[in-house]
Amino acid sequence: MIFTLRKKFILINAVSVLLVFTGIFLFQAVSGVMQMNRILDTLTDAIASNNGVFPAFQPSGRSPLSDWLAYEDVITEETRFSTRFFTVRLDENGQVTEMNMDAVSAISEEEVADYAARAAAEGGERGWVSDYRYKAVPGETGTMFVFVNGNMQQNMTFRQLFTAFLVLLGSALLILMLTVLISRRAVRPVAERYEKQKQFITDANHELKTPLTLILSNLDIVESEVGKNEWLEDIRSEGERMKLLIDQMVTLSRMDESDAPEAVSDFDLSGAVLDTVSEFAPLAAERGKALSADIAPDLPYHGDEALVRRLTAILLDNAVKYCDPGGVIRVQLYHRHHPVLIVENTCANVDNLELDRLFDRFYRADKARTFSGSFGVGLSIAQSIVKNHHRGIHAYRKGHMIGFRVDLK
Secondary structure, eight states: OHHHHHHHHHHHHHHHHHHHHHHHHHHHHHHHHHHHHHHHHHHHHHHHHTTTSOOOOOTTOBOSSOSSSBHHHHOOTTHHHHOOEEEEEEOTTSOEEEEEOTTOOSSOHHHHHHHHHHHHHHOOSEEEETTEEEEEEEOSSSEEEEEEEOHHHHHHHHHHHHHHHHHHHHHHHHHHHHHHHHHHHHTHHHHHHHHHHHHHHHHHHHHHHHHHHHHHHHHHHHHHHHOOOHHHHHHHHHHHHHHHHHHHHHHHHHHHHOSSOSSOEEEEHHHHHHHHHHHHHHHHHHTTOEEEEEEOSSOEEEEOHHHHHHHHHHHHHHHHHHSOTTOEEEEEEEESSSEEEEEEEEOTTGGGOOGGGTTSTTOOSOTTOOOSSOOSOHHHHHHHHHHHTTOEEEEEEETTEEEEEEEOO
């Protein structure tokens, strides 16, 4: 149990760090791309406003796109010499009427015409064609397209993002390592309380069973001398009840100590469930409750047969006890990617049940806690059996019926 708690603690921390760092990285990526586009848009705006020619340096200029991005932060005295751009004019029919390729040399006229056609086909004012950021400027005789090479800005942005990724990844791994190292200390208080609880149950088992055995033994002697009577029967009944409770507490404690069943083997799951149903059929009939079973034949399973039989018995015992008078109990076992066991029974009070608490130890839906032969630990034992097999169990409502589904994956 403590190992499972440590794993959950580490997993929660790892997922939390991953989500936070992923959010940080995505924010940096989006803001980096937006800033890159703003820089290139500033350049295309400057060239477009100067009739397709790179403008002279103006220290007092401002970017038309944003108040926080200063014109001089983008365009300096050296920018015109490092900016690769070209302009293309298309007439209303989409034909090239003019090209200005003075600021770029590593591109042919055919490629320039192709870039302009692709930009015109997109139909937007701004966008990307290959490594070029463009702006479309409509005019009276056609449209001028300004293309600015963004390869340098792209490389810079990607390097920054890659560096940020490495930093975040390294930080996440370091935090994960520290989480693993401190997880033992973090769960130590819980582990100590758990060990004390186990020790208490073990001590209670020894300290209570011995006098309880003596009481029941002496009760047999008294009955042999004075005969049976109502008071002696009450004493025996309460003694047997206490003995059953102690056994169930010890069973839960032992299951908590083990993460997997011990006696694992291949067995006939259908036969095991059917045998258990047959054992409960006379009891259900005696109490006036109809028990029906739909068991798929010859389903093999690999697990602890004794625990699976006990799991089925717990669910059936629970159904018989809490089924409405004259009600119906249904048992299903079928295979759908994996074996599924379902036990349902009619329950008029199903809408008032707290289904998420049914597996809590010592929880009983009867708030008055009048004794009905149950201590509220049977479903807890069933859940422990399922967990030891690394499977799942849950309760559900279906009309006036309550059901329990066990997925034996």
